Amino acid sequence: MALFRAQAVVHPLTRWCLCLAMVTAAGACRSEGKPESPRAEAPRAPAEAAAPEEPADLHGTGGVEGVDAAYDQSRQPARFIAALGIGPGQRIADVGAGQGYFTQRLADAVGPTGRVVATDINDEAIRRLRVRVLARRNVEVRKVEPDAPGLEAGAYDLILLSEVDHFFSDRVDYLTRLRAALTPQGRIAVTHLRAMRPPLVAAAQAAGYTVVAEVNDLPDHYLLFLRPSARP
Ligand SMILES: C[S@@+](CC[C@H](N)C(=O)[O-])C[C@H]1O[C@@H](n2cnc3c(N)ncnc32)[C@H](O)[C@@H]1O
Numbered sequence: 001m002a003l004f005r006a007q008a009v010v011h012p013l014t015r016w017c018l019c020l021a022m023v024t025a026a027g028a029c030r031s032e033g034k035p036e037s038p039r040a041e042a043p044r045a046p047a048e049a050a051a052p053e054e055p056a057d058l059h060g061t062g063g064v065e066g067v068d069a070a071y072d073q074s075r076q077p078a079r080f081i082a083a084l085g086i087g088p089g090q091r092i093a094d095v096g097a098g099q100g101y102f103t104q105r106l107a108d109a110v111g112p113t114g115r116v117v118a119t120d121i122n123d124e125a126i127r128r129l130r131v132r133v134l135a136r137r138n139v140e141v142r143k144v145e146p147d148a149p150g151l152e153a154g155a156y157d158l159i160l161l162s163e164v165d166h167f168f169s170d171r172v173d174y175l176t177r178l179r180a181a182l183t184p185q186g187r188i189a190v191t192h193l194r195a196m197r198p199p200l201v202a203a204a205q206a207a208g209y210t211v212v213a214e215v216n217d218l219p220d221h222y223l224l225f226l227r228p229s230a231r232p
Contacts (some may be wrong), residue, residue: 061125062098062163064132065105074220081105083215083223084189089113090157093181095149096120096164097141100129106160107139117151119144148172151181161190171203179208179228187212188226197222 063071078167081102086092088111097118106116118133119142120126126143133139144150147169151159159178168174178188188209190200201211201224209226216222 003005007041053125055123056101057122058128059124060098060119060167062101063103064099075101076218077102078104080191080221081109083135083218084109084158084160086110086114086158091115091155091183092117093149093151093156093159094118095151095159095161095178096167097129098122098125098163100132102160102162103129103133103139104136107133107136110138112138114138115140117142117156118172119150121146148175149174149178149181151178153180154183156181157186159186159188161188163192163202165190165192165200165203166196171200175204175207175209175226182228186227189223191218191221192224193220194222197224 006095012049042132057219058114063075065072065075078080080130084106086109088109090107090110090111091114094100094103096107099119100118103116103118107114110116116139118129118139120129121144123143126141130141133148142150146167159181164175175188192200204211204226208229211224212227213225214223
């Protein structure tokens, strides 16, 4: 029953993201072999047939909350943001924010004294997200290059990687680069479909991080927190 529920709510937007990633980030996917593909573990849901078309230049950029109830049911945005344990005044990086599925809730969580920097490499996603957050003074939308996080050193209490790590050409290298952007107590939160957890954890360990906490009650996604490992 639980398995059926988990399979049934996996949304086509998520599958499109992953499908695109399999093409655009083919090097990474190929090098990590078939278990990398969540498609193998996530059969087509009936909702897929009714999914709306999206512009080609938005493929792989995620969704927007409130557009599709099944997708929101899968991602559980309120529960997800609560699980991040964000406090007012914190500085958050939403890396690979896409169309900003979590960006506005992150901005609400940090409040007017906090700040959210939402990054992406996709021009159309950036353009749309900028329009969406225009009235929010605590959000900056930032275009970045694929292999450079584009984040200031020592500045972020939390860096969120939501359904983005499969795009990185080299996860270990990217995670290694991210470390400089963390504050001394800073954390990296990573979430993705459960099938995508093993390569992320392996890369995080290779990049010198420890999994310090994990949330297991989201329908389809894992959520874990990384901190730089203590040096011997
Ligand atoms: C599947 S979407 C996820 C969007 C959003 N984070 C979410 O959870 O719905 C992945 C996004 O990551 C972006 N992306 C891919 N590689 C990136 C990189 N190296 N740096 C920043 N963003 C990247 C893509 O353009 C896309 O918008």
